[in-house]
Amino acid sequence: MAMTASQKILAAHAGLDQVSPGQLVKAKVDLVLGNDITSPVALAAYREAGFGKVFDPERIALVMDHFTPNKDIKAAEQCREVRLFAREQGIKHFYDVGEMGVEHALLPEKGLAAPGELIIGADSHTCTYGALNAFSTGVGSTDMAAGMAKGIAWFKVPAALRFTLTGSLGRWVSGKDVILHIIGMIGVDGALYRSMEFTGPGVAALGIDDRLCVANMAIEAGAKNGIFPADSVTRAYLRGRVSRAWTETDADAGAEYERDCTIDLSAVRPTVAAPHLPGNAVTLDGIPEAPIDQVVIGSCTNGRISDLRIAAEVLKGRKAAKDVRVVIIPATQLIYRQAIDEGLVGIFLDAGCAVSTPTCGPCLGGHMGILAKGERAVATTNRNFVGRMGHPESEVYLASPAVAAASAVLGRVGSPEEL
Ligand code: SF4
Numbered sequence: 001m002a003m004t005a006s007q008k009i010l011a012a013h014a015g016l017d018q019v020s021p022g023q024l025v026k027a028k029v030d031l032v033l034g035n036d037i038t039s040p041v042a043l044a045a046y047r048e049a050g051f052g053k054v055f056d057p058e059r060i061a062l063v064m065d066h067f068t069p070n071k072d073i074k075a076a077e078q079c080r081e082v083r084l085f086a087r088e089q090g091i092k093h094f095y096d097v098g099e100m101g102v103e104h105a106l107l108p109e110k111g112l113a114a115p116g117e118l119i120i121g122a123d124s125h126t127c128t129y130g131a132l133n134a135f136s137t138g139v140g141s142t143d144m145a146a147g148m149a150k151g152i153a154w155f156k157v158p159a160a161l162r163f164t165l166t167g168s169l170g171r172w173v174s175g176k177d178v179i180l181h182i183i184g185m186i187g188v189d190g191a192l193y194r195s196m197e198f199t200g201p202g203v204a205a206l207g208i209d210d211r212l213c214v215a216n217m218a219i220e221a222g223a224k225n226g227i228f229p230a231d232s233v234t235r236a237y238l239r240g241r242v243s244r245a246w247t248e249t250d251a252d253a254g255a256e257y258e259r260d261c262t263i264d265l266s267a268v269r270p271t272v273a274a275p276h277l278p279g280n281a282v283t284l285d286g287i288p289e290a291p292i293d294q295v296v297i298g299s300c301t302n303g304r305i306s307d308l309r310i311a312a313e314v315l316k317g318r319k320a321a322k323d324v325r326v327v328i329i330p331a332t333q334l335i336y337r338q339a340i341d342e343g344l345v346g347i348f349l350d351a352g353c354a355v356s357t358p359t360c361g362p363c364l365g366g367h368m369g370i371l372a373k374g375e376r377a378v379a380t381t382n383r384n385f386v387g388r389m390g391h392p393e394s395e396v397y398l399a400s401p402a403v404a405a406a407s408a409v410l411g412r413v414g415s416p417e418e419l
Contacts, residue, residue, distance in 0.1 A: 002252035004160040005227050006195035009135040009249050013118040014155075021159035029059075030134075031112055032147040033121030035103055036064040036075065039082045041141035042122055046148060054089050055151035061093040061112055061121075062086050063103040066360040068096075071367035101332025101358040104128035104216060104300035108208075109332055114238060115230040116247030120144070120153050125300050125382065127218045130227035131211035132234060133248060137225045158224040160195040161186075162257040165202030167266035172416050174310070175210030176302055176380065176400035179217040180271040182263065184281025191223035194258065197251060198228045202265045208237040209306040216301045217382050220278040270415050272378070273398035276386045284403070287413045291323070294377040295408040296389075297401050298329025298356070299363045302380035305335045305342075307401040312344040314405035314416050315351040321411030326353040327369040329361060353408070365389045371396075378407040 001018060003011065011019040013027035034042055039062055054060055062082050067075035079096070086094035095106060104125050107113055115133035119126060122144035129136035139153060147153050163182065183190070196218045198211075206214070211228050218226025228234075230248035238246070272287065274280040297303070297311050308330060320326045328348050330336035336358060339345050348355050361368030363381040371377055371390030377397070379389065384396035397413050406416040 002254035002256070004195060004197055004255045004257070005229070005249045005251045006135050006160060006197065006225055007157055009116055009118055010155055010157055012116070012247070019157045021157050023157045025155050025157060026152055027118055027155055028151055029120050029147055029153050030117040031059050031061060031119045032144060033061045033063070033103060033107065033119065033123065033126060034144050035066055035123055036068060036079050036082060037066045038122035038141050038144065040078045042144040042148070043081060043085055045142045045145035049145060049149070051145065051149035054091070054148045057090045058092045059151065060091050060148055061107060062091055063095045063106055064097065064100050065102050065358070066364065067366050068100065068359055069357065099333055101335070102300045102303055102360055105303055105331035105335070108132060108212065109334055111238070111241030114242045114244065114246035115234065116249045120147050124219045125216050127223065127225045128212055128216040128300060130215040130218065130225050131208060132238070133228060133230040135225055135227065138219065158193055158195045159258050160197050161191050161259045161261070163196060163198045164200035164260065164262045165198060165265055166200055166262060167202055167264045168205035169265050169268065172270055172402045173268055174400045174402065175206060175213035177268050177271045178263065178265065179214045180273050180278065180281045180398065181268050183217065183221045183279045184271070186221055188220060188277055188279040189222040191218065191221040193222065193224050196221065196223045196226040198226065202263070203228060204231060204233065205265060207306060208233060209304045212304065213301050217278065220382055270400065270403050272403060272413060273384055275384055275395040275397065278382065278384060278398060284413065284415045289412055290376060291412055292378055292407060293324065293375040294369060294371060295324060295326045295404050296329070296362050296369055296377060296379040296381060297404050298331060299360065299381040300331065301382040302401050303329055303331030303335065305338050307380065308335065308339050308344050311401045311405040312347040314402055314419070315409065316347050318351055318409045318419065320352040320408045324408055324411055325369070326351070326408045327356060327362060328353050329356045329368070330358055332358050362389055378404045378413055380404050
């Protein structure tokens with residue numbers, strides 16, 4: 001039976017010639033990821049199970065990104081626990097303040113994800129690495145503990161939806177608009193426990209940062225994973241980052257998909273997700289004119305250098321509206337350095353923005369920009385659930401960096417075209 005790309009990666013890691021949707025398989029994983037919130041829970045399970053040494057200290061990544069630099073004593077204690085475990089186990093890819101970044105921006109940058117690999121992470125946005133043709137998915141902390149100890153995990157083989165991309169993106173339209181458009185179309189459970197496989201001639205027109213953004217939000221449609229094919233854009237990104245051999249994996253001809261959607265990229269318009277679901281997608285002409293209090297540009301969805309370049313292009317020579325607080329968070333140290341070297345940070349400071357060291361910070365209502373009751377924000381993050389960024393009576397509009405930057409200047413949700 002013909003298999004999808006995701007099924008082929010699972011089969012290869014399970015040592016099977018064939019898998020089919022719904023089948024339970026035990027597969028070897030290439031990398032296990034945890035962060036400062038989920039790792040302490042996994043470590044408790046790890047100890048309770050009586051595990052000793054990890055299966056491979058070079059195939060575990062522990063990233064202290066959510067509440068770091070530590071926002072309070074609890075966060076400090078959590079990081080210390082993970083730090084001590086990493087030292088004791090000789091974990092190679094332990095990233096702490098000063099070299100850490102938001103995990104799903106950091107791991108690709110460090111060359112820890114490659115085509116054909118199987119990656120699990122105790123974080124729902126682990127699906128991001130599908131942009132690099134890996135099968136990657138979020139797991140619970142107990143699975144993370146077992147994965148760290150044994151290098152294996154159980155999977156139920158997902159069925160798949162196929163998204164055939166055609167055309168190319170217009171001015172001020174990005175991967176964020178594409179994925180918000182798709183989630184708006186299929187709903188927040190439209191891909192429940194399915195693979196979202198992206199294919200077609202339009203893929204070539206998407207840069208890696210756009211693909212990472214699209215794959216990152218597959219989980220917001222309920223997907224098990226999102227995956228792109230590997231092409232020359234992928235290879236150019238991996239060059240200099242990944243020295244190990246990788247296996248580029250395409251779906252077989254005749255692979256079965258439960259649903260086939262064609263997305264004409266040239267028809268996608270700047271799109272936002274209105275409160276309180278990523279599926280509340282609306283184009284900008286459908287947004288009521290309401291003042292905003294804060295703009296956040298950053299996160300594992302849109303904190304990469306191309307995102308900051310677009311934001312700087314919009315903000316250059318302009319000022320944030322008087323009553324709007326603008327927080328810009330480069331997703332990794334390297335991106336932060338690039339933003340300084342390219343003069344982007346100067347543009348942001350001149351525009352009246354606060355620029356932070358890498359952290360998840362406000363994305364999950366952690367720190368660095370919590371919303372008060374009744375406040376409204378535009379954010380380049382991936383979730384706008386009730387209370388996600390602060391008070392339960394605050395509101396978040398999810399948007400691209402271009403729209404977020406324009407909104408900062410306009411003082412309401414708006415487009416760069418209006419400036
Ligand atoms: Fe999760 Fe937000 Fe951090 Fe991404 S930036 S890992 S979505 S908290």
